[in-house]
Amino acid sequence: MKSNKSINRRGFIKSSVIGTTGLMIGRKAFSEVHGEKEKSQSSDQKFIYRTLGKTGIELPVISMGVMNSDNPNLVRTALEKGIVHLDTAHVYQGGRNEEIIGTVLKDFPRDSYVIATKVRPDGYNRRTGNYSEDVTEKNLLDKFDISLNRLDLEYVDILYLHSVNNPAAAQNKTMLNALKMAKESGKTKFIGISTHGSPEVIEAAVESNVYEVILTSYNFTMKNLDELNRAIEKAAKGGLGIVAMKTLAGGFLDRERQQPVNATAALKWVLKNSNIHTIIAGCTAFDQLEMDINVMSNLEMTEEEKKDIILAQSNTGLYCLSCENCLSQCKKNLPVPDIMRAYMYTYGYRNFEKAHELLTALDLAKNPCKDCNSCSVVCAKGFNVAEKITDVTRLLDVPADFIT
Numbered sequence: 001m002k003s004n005k006s007i008n009r010r011g012f013i014k015s016s017v018i019g020t021t022g023l024m025i026g027r028k029a030f031s032e033v034h035g036e037k038e039k040s041q042s043s044d045q046k047f048i049y050r051t052l053g054k055t056g057i058e059l060p061v062i063s064m065g066v067m068n069s070d071n072p073n074l075v076r077t078a079l080e081k082g083i084v085h086l087d088t089a090h091v092y093q094g095g096r097n098e099e100i101i102g103t104v105l106k107d108f109p110r111d112s113y114v115i116a117t118k119v120r121p122d123g124y125n126r127r128t129g130n131y132s133e134d135v136t137e138k139n140l141l142d143k144f145d146i147s148l149n150r151l152d153l154e155y156v157d158i159l160y161l162h163s164v165n166n167p168a169a170a171q172n173k174t175m176l177n178a179l180k181m182a183k184e185s186g187k188t189k190f191i192g193i194s195t196h197g198s199p200e201v202i203e204a205a206v207e208s209n210v211y212e213v214i215l216t217s218y219n220f221t222m223k224n225l226d227e228l229n230r231a232i233e234k235a236a237k238g239g240l241g242i243v244a245m246k247t248l249a250g251g252f253l254d255r256e257r258q259q260p261v262n263a264t265a266a267l268k269w270v271l272k273n274s275n276i277h278t279i280i281a282g283c284t285a286f287d288q289l290e291m292d293i294n295v296m297s298n299l300e301m302t303e304e305e306k307k308d309i310i311l312a313q314s315n316t317g318l319y320c321l322s323c324e325n326c327l328s329q330c331k332k333n334l335p336v337p338d339i340m341r342a343y344m345y346t347y348g349y350r351n352f353e354k355a356h357e358l359l360t361a362l363d364l365a366k367n368p369c370k371d372c373n374s375c376s377v378v379c380a381k382g383f384n385v386a387e388k389i390t391d392v393t394r395l396l397d398v399p400a401d402f403i404t
């Protein structure tokens with residue numbers, strides 16, 4: 001596992017030859033290579049761009065997922081260095097994330113960046129993965145208006161229906177109407193759907209003929225890659241833009257964070273799939289940003305990187321596949337995949353706020369596995385889910401204001 005030389009913001013900007021103005025100039029000078037485009041960022045640096053399906057938006061292969069980024073200087077530097085696309089959500093940091101990003105975006109011309117946010121309506125049942133029957137268009141649109149206010153923007157480039165893991169939810173008529181209304185109002189240019197790697201949801205999204213972009217989990221640990229790749233290929237051939245997330249599979253292979261994932265290798269591994277147009281890489285530090293920028297100009301995997309991926313694939317890791325096999329197995333009908341995601345947020349991302357927020361929303365009993373004599377769940381990933389549930393739900397004993 002390699003780490004890049006650490007740099008601070010000052011050094012990063014000093015090394016930047018172009019800044020925002022240069023980015024605009026660089027966008028004009030590109031050459032086509034193998035269906036991708038290389039755009040010059042400076043005399044010695046070219047970034048690889050792919051087109052986000054029929055949206056026609058040309059993006060560097062690395063974008064920035066800002067869920068864990070609460071440092072405006074880091075986001076600002078990312079945009080100055082050539083990152084174009086930022087991805088946030090209505091719920092991140094209880095809304096503060098959109099406010100932070102909005103503050104940064106004020107310093108940039110509106111046509112120099114691409115911003116996406118995600119909204120989920122009230123009335124979502126985490127256990128069934130579907131919406132209640134009284135879910136309304138107004139609820140989703142009101143939340144979206146709050147997001148636009150926080151971002152202080154008149155429109156976003158992509159509005160996603162957030163975190164859909166049930167094909168029926170992807171085709172929910174009320175939600176589809178709400179998304180179409182958002183687009184017709186001009187408050188979003190394109191509409192999309194986010195899913196934790198469900199081929200069925202991707203296929204349902206394609207069939208709907210409404211979505212234009214799919215944001216999906218995609219990483220080297222996934223067990224359903226053949227099926228997922230087929231669904232992604234179908235979507236890409238149908239003209240949908242494909243954005244990948246959770247590409248580092250939690251960032252660490254172990255709870256103690258002694259085994260970091262080789263991030264460069266993991267990003268390049270994802271981009272071997274030419275149907276994936278860009279990755280919203282999570283980034284919380286300047287050295288991570290430097291690594292992301294380096295990947296944007298070189299997707300060739302070294303032999304060492306290939307070996308690191310093979311080695312990591314043999315490790316159980318922290319990433320839950322969201323396959324939902326466990327849902328019907330748990331004697332107490334616990335939302336096990338969501339709890340496993342909270343486990344990854346806790347030990348992989350060290351994002352206690354996000355983990356606490358998710359666990360609280362699940363409305364769990366205290367120590368939910370304690371009355372179970374034996375665990376009936378056989379996890380597809382090999383997790384000891386009862387052990388992980390007992391461990392991570394201790395976070396609920398901590399008052400939220402200690403964490404935020």
Ligand code: SF4
Pocket residue numbers: 329330331332333334336368369372374375376377385386389
């Ligand atoms: S031990 Fe926990 S996860 Fe396993 S069956 Fe019982 S309640 Fe469900």
Ligand code: SF4
Pocket residue numbers: 320321322323324325326327336337340378379380381382383385
């Ligand atoms: S079976 Fe395991 S990998 Fe699949 S959703 Fe449940 S916890 Fe996650």
